[in-house]
Amino acid sequence: MPSFEEARGIILAHVKPLGEETVPLMDAFGRLVSRDIIAPWDLPLYDNSAMDGFAVHAADCTSAPTRLNITGFLPAGGDVAAMVEPGCAVRIMTGAPIPPGCNAVVPIEEAEVDGDHVVISHKVLPRQHVRVRGGDVGAGAPVLAEGTGIRPAEVGMLAAMGQALVPVYRKARIAILSTGDELIELGERPVSGKVINSNALSLAAAVREAGAEPVLVGIARDNVESHREKMLQALCCDALITSAGVSAGDRDLVREVAAGLGAEELFWKIGMKPGGPTAFSTWQGKPIFSLPGNPVSTMVTFELLVKPALLKMMGHRKVVPPFVKGILAEDAHKKPGKLHFIRVTVKKRHGRHVAYCAGEQHTAILSTMTRCDALAALPCDATFIPAGSEVDLALLREVDLVSECEAAVGYLH
Numbered sequence: 001m002p003s004f005e006e007a008r009g010i011i012l013a014h015v016k017p018l019g020e021e022t023v024p025l026m027d028a029f030g031r032l033v034s035r036d037i038i039a040p041w042d043l044p045l046y047d048n049s050a051m052d053g054f055a056v057h058a059a060d061c062t063s064a065p066t067r068l069n070i071t072g073f074l075p076a077g078g079d080v081a082a083m084v085e086p087g088c089a090v091r092i093m094t095g096a097p098i099p100p101g102c103n104a105v106v107p108i109e110e111a112e113v114d115g116d117h118v119v120i121s122h123k124v125l126p127r128q129h130v131r132v133r134g135g136d137v138g139a140g141a142p143v144l145a146e147g148t149g150i151r152p153a154e155v156g157m158l159a160a161m162g163q164a165l166v167p168v169y170r171k172a173r174i175a176i177l178s179t180g181d182e183l184i185e186l187g188e189r190p191v192s193g194k195v196i197n198s199n200a201l202s203l204a205a206a207v208r209e210a211g212a213e214p215v216l217v218g219i220a221r222d223n224v225e226s227h228r229e230k231m232l233q234a235l236c237c238d239a240l241i242t243s244a245g246v247s248a249g250d251r252d253l254v255r256e257v258a259a260g261l262g263a264e265e266l267f268w269k270i271g272m273k274p275g276g277p278t279a280f281s282t283w284q285g286k287p288i289f290s291l292p293g294n295p296v297s298t299m300v301t302f303e304l305l306v307k308p309a310l311l312k313m314m315g316h317r318k319v320v321p322p323f324v325k326g327i328l329a330e331d332a333h334k335k336p337g338k339l340h341f342i343r344v345t346v347k348k349r350h351g352r353h354v355a356y357c358a359g360e361q362h363t364a365i366l367s368t369m370t371r372c373d374a375l376a377a378l379p380c381d382a383t384f385i386p387a388g389s390e391v392d393l394a395l396l397r398e399v400d401l402v403s404e405c406e407a408a409v410g411y412l413h
């Protein structure tokens, strides 16, 4: 039976990037560029003013004050200007092209208008307040390297470079299949013996959070034919995640049916809890993640084992977030032999992450999952981990953000 890290290693060794596609710029937001993006032109494309003021020739203003004749007005977006003769200045707005003959800008605050003349009160240096052509990015220079994530800043840069269409790593389409006769769909009224198929939706949300596209294929009932039909349908996608039907029960059919379809099983069962009965196989190169059905086990195995694989499929290089060191606030007990991940809330105290038990730890207890900030890893061989021990934390949400009020107080001090 592989350890948690071995299982994750096996999974990552069996998935590879899906390839690339070209999408409109706004659809590229949140994705990764799949090729180096090279600047097709200079940014800015022309020398332009960084200030509202007067475009001048610096050589006219080597001593102060200087009186110049105002011969024109240049707003941003205005027509290309005529040559400005020595001894003359042009009223210019921020962003407007520097007119021929000029090489500097004097801000309005350092100039005094006197009819059709302007008096410059300071000495002027060549290029002052001029944003020079190519000063941001030169034509032919790399703008974004392959693999870069596209955030709002990258969207802005790509737009400035005229990239209406962007080559990105393909978004993985991930089929989600629940199994079990007890399941009913959201919208149906639960009665004794029936359970709402919540795993499909928590998985769909997690898949979307990872940047992939969930494809809900419904529920396979507890017979081979239903499993076969649904699994074949699901395997049109790039990967399949199943939940439940993977443990030791008489009706746990997922592995048997996957094998019948020709899937190669890489492992079944992992030395971790939750998630002990997880299986992983591939079918025609497509990964099948068979997650245990207890709702918390489904989410924890997704987070720790499936998410890194989906990220790798979508071109990410850094797919495993490093654990954060934390301090256990309370004693913890466990059976030896497996790496346990317990659900904890996390508080920052004197710069350290302090972890408190988030509640009842059984893997059917969904409410503890909604309260938890992190999963704390309790080592395989340990049976008693005293309060104050250092533990590894897999953070599930940001605990460092400060509230608006705290931020305001910080700003005032």
Ligand SMILES: Nc1nc2c(c(=O)[nH]1)N[C@H]1C(S)=C(S)[C@@H](COP(=O)(O)OP(=O)(O)OC[C@H]3O[C@@H](n4cnc5c(N)ncnc54)[C@H](O)[C@@H]3O)O[C@H]1N2
Residues within 6 Å of the ligand: 178, 179, 180, 182, 183, 195, 196, 197, 198, 199, 200, 243, 244, 245, 246, 247, 248, 249, 252, 275, 276, 277, 291, 292, 293, 294, 295, 297, 363, 364
């Ligand atoms: N004899 C053994 N029994 C069990 C073992 C074992 O090793 N030997 N392992 C236990 C562990 S650990 C887990 S986890 C579960 C996993 O079992 P399955 O993956 O086969 O899942 P099921 O038994 O079908 O369901 C477990 C539980 O989860 C509920 N469930 C299932 N699907 C959904 C869904 N889509 N949405 C919400 N809830 C769901 C289901 O009703 C069950 O209550 O096995 C233990 N047993």
Ligand code: MOO
Residues within 6 Å of the ligand: 272, 273, 274, 275, 276, 277, 292, 294, 297, 363, 364
């Ligand atoms: O692993 Mo089960 O996944 O412990 O509840």
